[in-house]
Amino acid sequence: MKRVVLIFLIFLPCAFLLMAEELVLVNKTGFPLFEVFFASQDSSDWGDDILPFDVIMPDNFVSLEVDEPFDKGLYKIQLLDEDGEIYVKHNIDLSARKKILIQSKDLLVLSSEEGLSFTLVNHTADTVTGLYISLETEESWGKNLIDGYFLNESELNVKLPQGMDAAFYDIRFDLRENSYIQKHVFLSYRARILLSLQ
Numbered sequence: 001m002k003r004v005v006l007i008f009l010i011f012l013p014c015a016f017l018l019m020a021e022e023l024v025l026v027n028k029t030g031f032p033l034f035e036v037f038f039a040s041q042d043s044s045d046w047g048d049d050i051l052p053f054d055v056i057m058p059d060n061f062v063s064l065e066v067d068e069p070f071d072k073g074l075y076k077i078q079l080l081d082e083d084g085e086i087y088v089k090h091n092i093d094l095s096a097r098k099k100i101l102i103q104s105k106d107l108l109v110l111s112s113e114e115g116l117s118f119t120l121v122n123h124t125a126d127t128v129t130g131l132y133i134s135l136e137t138e139e140s141w142g143k144n145l146i147d148g149y150f151l152n153e154s155e156l157n158v159k160l161p162q163g164m165d166a167a168f169y170d171i172r173f174d175l176r177e178n179s180y181i182q183k184h185v186f187l188s189y190r191a192r193i194l195l196s197l198q
Contacts, residue, residue: 024099026061031081033102041074041091077102117159118191122152128195130174133160136184141172160187171195 027033033056037046056062056079075094079087079102086108089100122128128150132141150156150173171182173195185193 022098023064023094024061025056025064025077025079026099026101027056027058028101028103029081029087029106030058030104031083031085032057033079033081033087035080037078039076039078041076046078116164116187117157118187118193120150120156120158121192121194122150122154122156123194123196124173124175124180125152125197126175127151128173129176130172130179131156131158132172133158133169133187134172135164136168136170 025036034051035049036051036056037049039046050064051062054062074090075092076088076090077092077100081087087102087106088108089102089106092100120131128146131145131150132143133145134141145158146156167187168184169187171185171193173180173182180197182195187193
């Protein structure tokens with residue numbers, strides 16, 4: 001892995017000069033970015049965090065000075081924010097592109113290898129005894145997604161089967177006496193959903 005030296009600059013809304021062997025990352029996600037990983041596009045190993053002790057604040061940028069030019073070919077970059085949300089850009093030609101803008105649209109909304117996972121918060125003032133999630137276009141609820149009880153004011157990490165992508169879903173939750181449905185709920189990777197009776 002190439003050795004990099006981090007130089008922090010305050011992002012200004014004016015043009016700035018890019019050195020021949022500098023790579024500039026601009027944080028336009030709205031959240032601080034804590035970890036940065038580079039790898040060739042066809043590599044399965046992200047390597048080490050090249051930003052181990054520093055943070056790229058929103059609307060700021062970091063200049064990475066490389067000790068030698070990048071090899072020809074395509075690269076990918078992965079960044080993590082303060083909540084562990086993952087931002088990824090693929091197929092980057094570093095021989096032609098020296099400034100990379102990281103935006104909210106780069107948020108990884110689904111981990112295709114692990115399946116869609118998110119967090120539910122029970123704010124019903126009761127115990128949830130059954131949980132069912134279905135696409136809006138489906139008529140069947142499928143199987144119960146909890147084993148046991150989901151207590152009031154507690155959190156539950158839910159992992160959907162592979163193939164259930166980020167989309168709008170209906171959520172049915174059974175309490176001890178009644179069942180309720182929350183319609184048109186958008187579920188994405190690492191979303192946080194509040195179950196309530198309102």
